[in-house]
Amino acid sequence: MSEFNRSTFFRNYEIQYGVLFEMEDDLLEQVPPVQDSEERLQTIFQTFEAKKGEWELLLSARLEESFSAKLYRAFLDWFPLRQPSPRRELRHSFLLHGLSGLLVHWAAGGFREPAQEIASHAIQLLHDLMGEGDPSLI
Numbered sequence: 645m646s647e648f649n650r651s652t653f654f655r656n657y658e659i660q661y662g663v664l665f666e667m668e669d670d671l672l673e674q675v676p677p678v679q680d681s682e683e684r685l686q687t688i689f690q691t692f693e694a695k696k697g698e699w700e701l702l703l704s705a706r707l708e709e710s711f712s713a714k715l716y717r718a719f720l721d722w723f724p725l726r727q728p729s730p731r732r733e734l735r736h737s738f739l740l741h742g743l744s745g746l747l748v749h750w751a752a753g754g755f756r757e758p759a760q761e762i763a764s765h766a767i768q769l770l771h772d773l774m775g776e777g778d779p780s781l782i
Contacts, residue, residue: 664705671695671702672718684722685743686763692751693759699751715744739770 675691678684692699702711719740725732743766750762757765 664702665710667698668702668711668714671698672714675718675722681723682767685766686760688722689747689750689759689763689766692747693755696751696755700754703748703752712744712748715747716740719744735774739773742769742773 671692674695675688678687723736723740725736746762746766746769750757
């Protein structure tokens with residue numbers, strides 16, 4: 645980055661945080677597609693853990709609000725709502741906001757728990773919240 649002067653930087657990025665926003669997008673795109681919902685959650689947490697240095701940099705830039713919104717949109721892509729109804733839409737939104745909040749909290753806390761453990765905890769929380777209803781995650 646030191647090879648670029650200010651005018652070159654702003655020719656490529658409209659604002660100073662543009663490079664960080666691009667980095668967020670790149671990292672979110674690295675989550676591989678997985679069909680099974682529980683396996684997908686494991687994969688998401690493992691992907692974040694594998695890139696924890698980049699996530700720590702992003703979180704240290706104090707972009708949590710924009711990142712949380714972007715992460716929620718990513719969760720919408722990763723876990724699309726099936727068979728929409730007003731009640732299912734509310735549950736879907738609640739669960740995805742909870743998952744994205746858990747992921748941000750885990751990352752902001754320095755990834756202390758292993759990805760496998762935090763993903764298993766997230767899955768258990770989802771099962772507890774959903775009861776014995778729909779076995780699919782969302």
